[in-house]
Amino acid sequence: MEPIITRHLGTPDLWRLDTYRAHGGYETLTKALQEHQPDDLITMVRDAGLRGRGGAGFPTGVKWGFLPKDGRPRYLICNGDESEPGTFKDRLLLENDPHQVLEGLILSCYAVGAHLAFIYLRGEFFLSARRVQEAIDEAYQAGYLGENILGSGMNLEVLLHRGAGAYICGEETGLIESLEGKRAYPRIKPPFPANIGAFGMPTVVNNVETLANVRHIVAHGAEWYNSIGPERNRGTRMWCVSGRVRKPGVYEVPLGIPLRDLIFDHAGGLEEGRTLKAVIPGGSSSPILTAEEAMEVDSDFDALQRAGTMGGSGGLMVLDDRVCVVQSSYIISEFYHDESCGQCTPCRQGTGWMTKLLHRIEHGEGRPGDVDLLLSMGANIFGRTICPLGDAAVWPVESAINKFRSEFDHHISDKRCLPGTESIL
Amino acid sequence: MAVQLSEAAQARIEQLIERYPTPRAVMLPALHLATQEFPYLDDEVCQAVADLLQVPMVDVKGVATFYTMFPTEPQGTCEVHICFNLSCSLQGARRLLRRAERQLGIEVGQTTPDGRFTLRGVECMAACDRAPMMYLNDELYGNVTEEKLDELLHQKSSGE
Numbered sequence: 204m205e206p207i208i209t210r211h212l213g214t215p216d217l218w219r220l221d222t223y224r225a226h227g228g229y230e231t232l233t234k235a236l237q238e239h240q241p242d243d244l245i246t247m248v249r250d251a252g253l254r255g256r257g258g259a260g261f262p263t264g265v266k267w268g269f270l271p272k273d274g275r276p277r278y279l280i281c282n283g284d285e286s287e288p289g290t291f292k293d294r295l296l297l298e299n300d301p302h303q304v305l306e307g308l309i310l311s312c313y314a315v316g317a318h319l320a321f322i323y324l325r326g327e328f329f330l331s332a333r334r335v336q337e338a339i340d341e342a343y344q345a346g347y348l349g350e351n352i353l354g355s356g357m358n359l360e361v362l363l364h365r366g367a368g369a370y371i372c373g374e375e376t377g378l379i380e381s382l383e384g385k386r387a388y389p390r391i392k393p394p395f396p397a398n399i400g401a402f403g404m405p406t407v408v409n410n411v412e413t414l415a416n417v418r419h420i421v422a423h424g425a426e427w428y429n430s431i432g433p434e435r436n437r438g439t440r441m442w443c444v445s446g447r448v449r450k451p452g453v454y455e456v457p458l459g460i461p462l463r464d465l466i467f468d469h470a471g472g473l474e475e476g477r478t479l480k481a482v483i484p485g486g487s488s489s490p491i492l493t494a495e496e497a498m499e500v501d502s503d504f505d506a507l508q509r510a511g512t513m514g515g516s517g518g519l520m521v522l523d524d525r526v527c528v529v530q531s532s533y534i535i536s537e538f539y540h541d542e543s544c545g546q547c548t549p550c551r552q553g554t555g556w557m558t559k560l561l562h563r564i565e566h567g568e569g570r571p572g573d574v575d576l577l578l579s580m581g582a583n584i585f586g587r588t589i590c591p592l593g594d595a596a597v598w599p600v601e602s603a604i605n606k607f608r609s610e611f612d613h614h615i616s617d618k619r620c621l622p623g624t625e626s627i628l
Numbered sequence: 629m630a631v632q633l634s635e636a637a638q639a640r641i642e643q644l645i646e647r648y649p650t651p652r653a654v655m656l657p658a659l660h661l662a663t664q665e666f667p668y669l670d671d672e673v674c675q676a677v678a679d680l681l682q683v684p685m686v687d688v689k690g691v692a693t694f695y696t697m698f699p700t701e702p703q704g705t706c707e708v709h710i711c712f713n714l715s716c717s718l719q720g721a722r723r724l725l726r727r728a729e730r731q732l733g734i735e736v737g738q739t740t741p742d743g744r745f746t747l748r749g750v751e752c753m754a755a756c757d758r759a760p761m762m763y764l765n766d767e768l769y770g771n772v773t774e775e776k777l778d779e780l781l782h783q784k785s786s787g788e
Contacts, residue, residue, distance in 0.1 A: 288713045288752035319649070326660075326697045327753055329766040362647060367656055368696035370751065384655030384681070386694040402649040445715040445756035452757045487714060487752075518756070520715055534714045538751055544694075627717045 204431070206455040207439050208415045212299055218334045220341040223302040229347055231422040232306050236313065236355035239421075244314035248417060250425035252437040257282055257373070257410030258486070258516045260504040263417070267315050269397035270405045277405045279317040281308050281414055282378060283324040283331070286370040287486035288538060289518025292441040292453050293411035297324065297331035300415075301338035305361070307414035309347060310421050312359050315407055319360045323378055326366040336363050370542035374590045375408040377544065388546045389590035412441055412517075432458035436503035440514070444470040446521035447477065459503040466497070466521055477523040481607070485515025487535045488595030490602030491528070512602070527620040528607040530627055532600050533561040539596035550593035553584040557600060564611060565628070567618030574604055574611045631672040633680070637661040641680050651681045655691050659698050668699040696750075704739045704746035706784045708732075709763040710772075712749040715756035724760055724777055725749050731781050744785060 216222045223229070235244065249264025270277055281304065285293040296304055304322075312320050322339075324332055339361050342348045350358045369387050371377040376390035379401045400406020409417075416438055420428050428437050436458040442465050445451040449471030456465065462484065466472065473479060482497035483489055490512040492500065500510045507514045522531060540554035557580050563569055581597040588594070604611055613621055620626065633641070640661060644654045658677050659669065666673050669692045671685065678685040692698045710716075710725045725747075729735055732745050739746040755761045758770025764780060 285754045286752065289715055289756055290752075291754040291756050294754045325754070326695070327763070330768070360647065365656065365660060366695070367659065367698055369694065381656065382653060383650065384652035384683075384691065385687075386690055402653070404649075443756065445759060446718045451715075451759065483714075520718075520756075522718070526718065531714055534712075534717055538713055541751060627720075628722055 204439075204457055207419050207431075208296070208303070208412065208441060209453065209455040212295070217300050218298070218302070218338060220302060220338070220345060223300070228302055229306055229345075231418055232309055232347060233353055235310055235421050236353055236357060241314050241316060244310060244421060247425050248314065248420055251420045251428035252425075252435060253413065253416050253420060253428070254436070254438075254504060255410055256412035256416070256440065256517065258287065260514060263409060263413055266397065266409075267311075267407060269395065270315055270407065271398060273405075275404050276319070277315055277317045277407075278401045279308065279312050279315060279320040280375075280378065280382065280401065280406060280408045281320065281322040281411060282373065282375065282408050283322055283328070283335075283411050284366050284373045284378060285325055285328075285411070285516075286373050286542075287488065287516040287518055288535070289443060289445055289483065289486050289520045290516040291443045291445075292517060294325075294328055294331060295441075295453050296411055296415060297328065298334055301331075301335045302342070303415050303418060304335075304411055305338055305342055305347075307416065307418040308361070309342075309352070309359060311407075311409060311414055311417050313357055314417075317407075318358050319362070321362050321364045321382060321401075323364050323366060323372070323382060325372075326368050332363065332365055339363060369544070370538075371544045371590070371592060374592065377590065378408060379406065386544070388544055389592075391589055433501075433503055433505075436505055440502065440517055442469075442502070443516075443518045444521065445518070447473055447523040447526065448521050449474060456502070459501050459506065462492075462500050462502045462507075462519075463498045465502060465519060470521070473521070473523050477525065479521070480524045480526060481522040481528065481531075483518075483520040483522070483531075483599070485513045486518035487520070487538060488598055489513045489515045490598045491606060493606050524623065525625045526627065527565075527624040528603050528610050529561065529565050529614050529620065532603040533558070533565050534627075535599045536561050536596065539592060543592060543596070547588040547590075547593065549584045549587040550596065553580055553593070554596045556580055557584075557596065561600070564614045565620075567614070569615040569618075571615060573615060574608070578604060631666075631676050633658075633662060633676055634665055637665060638680060645681070652683050652687075654681055655683075655688065656695075659688070659692055659695075663698055667702050670700070702739065702743070704744050706745050707763070707765055708745055708747045708781070709750040709753075710748070711751070711753050711755075711759070711761050713752040715752070716760040719759040721760035722749075724762070724772060724774065727774055727777060728781065731778065745781075 253263045254260040377387040381387040396406040454469040479494040674688040
């Protein structure tokens with residue numbers, strides 16, 4: 204199948220307005236503003252069944268529908284704070300095709316009635332910042348942004364807002380706090396951002412890839428979108444494949460194709476002589492799959508959930524037979540400890556304890572009972588924090604222990620990694 | 629005299645205050661501007677930003693110390709940031725990091741005595757298809773080999 208979002212990505216200078224327009228850019232916006240009422244667009248996106256591409260996979264149209272109609276100003280935020288380890292698709296879009304994201308954003312603002320939108324961009328995305336700002340400037344000049352857009356009476360201001368290095372800003376309420384000029388401490392929900400979001404106003408936060416999808420749904424309709432992917436899992440996904448594969452990269456495929464096809468066809472499979480050991484399918488927080496599980500599961504949201512893991516942010520990391528799962532778990536655990544915002548004690552302290560224990564096990568100082576202690580620590584973090592970072596820290600470690608228990612036990616009894624593995628530390 | 633941001637930066641901040649729903653929301657943009665103008669954000673710089681945004685200085689400092697991109701101590705002219713998360717580690721990033729330590733004669737997190745380099749192991753920078761990757765200031769380098777690392781560090785230390 205022809206890719207949808209990434210179809211023109213190879214085009215030189217696609218980030219320029221002229222090039223984007225030469226490939227049909229902003230035709231959808233022009234047409235939609237003439238032919239559709241905002242509610243039509245919400246219905247279209249809801250009927251298309253678009254699910255958020257940032258991590259949780261929540262239906263976008265439903266999210267939009269939560270906004271109360273009470274006359275308060277509404278804000279839309281494009282979440283471009285891509286930070287989940289193993290994920291690199293939004294950067295690709297923002298660097299190479301910022302107008303596509305912008306067109307999706309303008310259409311979404313029209314749908315939800317937002318007159319001010321923010322693109323919250325990860326601070327370290329220097330090239331994206333330049334390209335997105337240029338795209339915004341071009342869009343103002345061409346009349347796609349500002350007052351009375353294309354004569355439709357719609358007004359929209361867009362501000363590019365750069366983050367400054369904090370993983371927690373990817374969590375939507377942390378992002379909102381950060382946008383308001385504060386430490387990015389996630390908020391207790393409810394109230395949900397749809398009611399009390401940025402600056403106390405109704406707010407929707409949508410991922411970059413999600414907004415790009417909106418443009419195509421509005422262009423071709425819900426029925427067309429429903430012809431791609433299995434029920435409840437419509438459309439394509441931009442999978443980010445990395446780790447021990449021959450051709451790491453972003454591959455846009457219809458949701459639901461077998462996960463093994465992504466690894467062995469699209470990403471070129473493993474190096475000669477290596478075998479698949481495990482797969483982390485949806486960013487580093489998603490529970491790990493054994494090779495057997497990964498070979499059987501489909502790539503849609505629901506199939507991955509049934510397999511006990513998740514599609515998450517689409518960051519698929521491949522581990523081959525030389526990789527020690529204790530080491531990979533330690534690296535992931537260290538990350539969540541590092542990025543815990545410090546607000547909730549179970550996460551702030553617990554992620555540190557888990558990392559220390561994993562370090563000790565990996566370095567041959569593990570004691571009998573340490574593996575169970577890790578599981579019990581996880582249970583004391585899980586579900587006891589304001590935001591899902593605590594859960595995100597537990598899933599990878601807990602699943603690694605449950606599926607590769609003997610490897611952890613071997614570290615404690617033999618004080619070293621399994622024979623045949625090579626250190627990545 | 630109290631520390632102040634450049635007139636251009638002040639004008640930019642004033643402009644942004646007009647466009648954002650609250651002055652405080654201009655915090656991150658203002659701190660990014662301040663980071664360009666000062667070697668690091670000390671109390672005086674935070675005070676200057678606080679005055680522009682009309683918020684207490686502690687609020688500015690609280691934010692500045694939360695985000696890794698706002699330096700609260702002097703940094704090297706060249707900031708060497710090597711990703712050491714899983715995808716990059718799977719391609720040898722931690723070996724690179726140790727090599728950089730040896731080449732620069734410092735440990736991760738330190739700055740060379742001549743103030744030229746600061747070395748950091750950083751979290752995933754969303755370029756795992758180019759693992760192992762690193763940033764030298766704002767420039768991204770992918771598929772970094774040991775030779776490539778040596779060459780780049782050499783270039784930077786000879787002032788190229």
